[in-house]
């Protein structure tokens with residue numbers, strides 16, 4: 001089955017009225033709402049770097065989309081369109097399942113796939129570009145203000161635990177909900193509705209692709225403030241309870257792949273944050289004067305980590 005046939009059979013997605021020229025031409029043409037500002041974010045997932053070679057194509061497509069949707073969420077943007085550039089190593093069945101994953105994500109989060117690229121190569125790679133509208137002021141990383149509360153949209157560490165299980169670095173205990181933990185890695189939920197409803201409430205936000213600690217450091221540095229996190233206030237996923245304290249700290253603070261939102265908001269907006277998140281967000285710390293991030297344990301002592309998060313290594 002050749003490229004044109006695959007695209008025609010699997011990668012023609014339905015559009016809405018905001019798409020003037022859809023899949024099939026040299027470029028898509030879209031019609032943003034009048035005076036809309038657009039948020040644009042692009043991300044690449046590479047086989048054996050971002051996902052394991054045996055990743056199911058349906059969920060790989062959903063994850064690639066989720067990674068870009070998570071960036072839309074972090075900006076308070078409403079995702080409207082996405083392009084998907086795919087390098088595939090397998091044939092028609094794999095591609096059909098991948099396309100179904102994309103279709104499924106687009107239906108769930110109400111955006112249109114408007115184009116992409118398809119090639120065959122030695123390693124699978126997926127690049128997604130999400131475009132969304134920003135109504136009002138975008139939520140940026142640099143808006144945190146001294147006195148703000150620091151919030152987290154959900155528990156961290158399970159996706160990183162799943163990576164360690166798959167790499168056999170950590171054992172899989174009996175009576176563990178294996179499927180739930182694996183799903184946090186393979187099928188993450190981007191916090192799109194939360195991000196959108198935090199407009200006008202959050203002073204700053206960022207998603208947690210590389211880990212909570214690195215995200216907090218980015219928000220602190222960009223905002224010119226310091227962040228103090230209280231570790232006992234962080235939600236702990238059930239599967240992390242049986243780990244040693246240091247392993248748990250490392251996964252929750254520096255594991256990565258969480259796709260939760262870290263955000264700040266004035267203390268006066270505490271109730272509004274709880275309403276916007278349906279009570280699911282956790283207030284985990286404070287914005288203070290200074291620089292950098294401190295995480296305090298139950299005794300008020302600073303927690304030190306051997307690594308702060310996931311960073312690609314470009315050392316030769």
Ligand SMILES: Nc1ncnc2c1ncn2[C@@H]1O[C@H](COP(=O)(O)OP(=O)(O)OP(=O)(O)O)[C@@H](O)[C@H]1O
Nearest residue numbers: 041042043044067068071074206207208209210218
């Ligand atoms: N090759 C590049 N050219 C231009 N800008 C880049 C490039 N790589 C990253 N950036 C920009 O640097 C900033 C941080 O990029 P990064 O990829 O770390 O985004 P992120 O949201 O923090 O993480 P993630 O990649 O997990 O979504 C973004 O504004 C991004 O657009």
Ligand SMILES: Cc1ncc(C[n+]2csc(CCOP(=O)(O)O)c2C)c(N)n1
Nearest residue numbers: 048049050051052209210255256257310
């Ligand atoms: C096979 C496999 N090995 C390791 C990991 C962990 N991992 C890879 S990239 C990344 C951060 C986000 O990347 P980026 O900053 O490029 O968006 C993390 C936490 C994984 N998911 N799969």
Ligand SMILES: [Mg+2]
Nearest residue numbers: 071074207209
């Ligand atoms: Mg991001």
